Amino acid sequence: MTQPILHGVPLSPYVRKVRVALAEKGIDYESVPVMPFGPNPEYLAISPLGKIPCYQEGDFTLPDSSCILPYLEKTHPSPALYPSDAKEYARALWYEEYADSKLASICTVPFFQRFVQVKFMGQEADEAAVQKALTEEAPPAFDYLEKELAGREYLAGGQFSVADIATASFFVNMAFGGETVDAGRWPKLADYLERIHGRPSYKAIIEGEKAGLAG
Amino acid sequence: MTQPILHGVPLSPYVRKVRVALAEKGIDYESVPVMPFGPNPEYLAISPLGKIPCYQEGDFTLPDSSCILPYLEKTHPSPALYPSDAKEYARALWYEEYADSKLASICTVPFFQRFVQVKFMGQEADEAAVQKALTEEAPPAFDYLEKELAGREYLAGGQFSVADIATASFFVNMAFGGETVDAGRWPKLADYLERIHGRPSYKAIIEGEKAGLAG
Structure with a gap:
């Protein structure tokens, strides 16, 4: 098989x-x-919406994470x-x-404002936007996840799944933006995230990203 | 089985x-x-984002079309x-x-402006928004679909699939907004839509909706 490209x-x-x-x-x-930001025409040819990620195996391309994961599941079931x-x-x-819609609109805000805006856009962080996300938008969403996690180690099927992969991913960005889930207010969610982020796969990826951020 | 509710x-x-x-x-x-619009707390309990559709079988609820279709495929494979x-x-x-992201942002505009805004919001249609969608945003998207349909009767797998269900659905709203695909400019797309909308399942649903609109 051709080596896949991500x-x-x-x-x-x-x-x-x-x-x-x-x-x-x-x-x-x-x-x-x-x-x-600012995808070039070459990239648009394989990712029509200009979004990342795009997964490639030779001529075959999949330009969305929600299509890539099901594909990997079919080709590598175990x-x-x-x-x-x-x-x-x-x-x-x-x-x-x-996660991809609601958590995306909340958890990425501190990272976007304090890191992307500052490092890549040369602008100041909009702290009002960060506080709005954290104090107005986050609580109902975190309440929802706390409720869904009652009596559950994983979100679905009693196993680590795409649900946990997606949910936990947005909280990595929140952490990179300097914010964590209040374990006093959302103990199950905080414990769950620590567990998912502590898996070997997640742990290595987070540490690699941290090293990249520090470098 | 409990009768499902949509x-x-x-x-x-x-x-x-x-x-x-x-x-x-x-x-x-x-x-x-x-x-x-304006979901009530009862509905939010089964559809946390307040969106439609939500599919229900007893206590089991699925509040997103992209989760409902895969579920139906598992429970009714044929x-x-x-x-x-x-x-x-x-x-x-x-x-x-x-379809759910890009076509949604284009094809629903004429319907939203000329029907929803006028009938439900008591406002005038924003024709500039309609023209922007039709003349600026639609052409690259329709070009993309025209290219993807080259040599294909259906978008994926040589069979009627979720790809066709989703794609064709947004063009029904475009038609209800008074606009159709220019068959001179996008002949494959126009022919494809006629074929998909002409299937017994689609045809009956479109006719039912038309009757509802006229009533």
Whole structure:
């Protein structure tokens, strides 16, 4: 098989989803650190929306994390990252959707404002936007996850799945933005994130990203 | 089995995706016409983002079309609405994502401005927004679909799939907004849409919606 290529910078929560899945499944790949801003025409030819990540095997390209993970599951079924039970499988997809849309709009704000805006845009961080995300938007979302985690080690199917990969990914960016989940207010969520981020796959990826940020 | 309930008004392109899948698979269901604006707390309990559709079987709820269709595929595998080949399966998911994000932001504009704004918001249609969608945003997206349809009857796997269900759904709203694809400029896309909208499942649903609009 051609060595797969993963296009996209590691700090993207969507790229990280794919990297964790590739690590869990033990798939080797080449990484091309495409930035999410101002895609060039060459990149648009393989990723029509200009988004990262884009996964490539020769001529075959998949320009969205929510299509790449199901593909990897079909081609490399073990270990399974999707529950086999129909309801739990669908619930896993739902948590992925919730993370990709709702958590994305909350957890990435501190990172975007304090890091991307400052380092790449040459602008000051909009701390009002950060505080709005943390004090107005985060609490109902974190309450929801806290409730969903009641009596559960993983979000769906009693196993590590795409639901956990996606959910935990956005909280990595929140941490890189200098914010963590208040363990007093959301103890199950805080404990869950520590557990997921502590898995060998996640741990190595987070440490690599930290080293990149420090360098 | 409990009779499933589908929450959401038929005119939503996302609700329509599920209705077409249910029709193709011959699944009976009860329809509850929840509107997408101002969800009440009861509805938020089953659909945390307040979005439609939400699919319900007893206590089990799925609040997103992109989770409902995979669930229906697991519980009612025949006829298959996802290709079995891994690459074609992933491509089908990608076209669904492209439709749900890109086509959504283009094809629903005429309908939203000329129908929803006027009928439900008591406001005038913003024709400048309609023209911007049609003349600036639509052409590159329609060019992309025209290219993808070259030599293909269906978007993925040589079969009717979720890719076609999603893509065609947004063009129903475009038609309800008084606009159709220029068959001179995008002949493959226009022909494809006529074919997909002409399937018994799609045809009955579109005619039912038309009757509702006229009523």
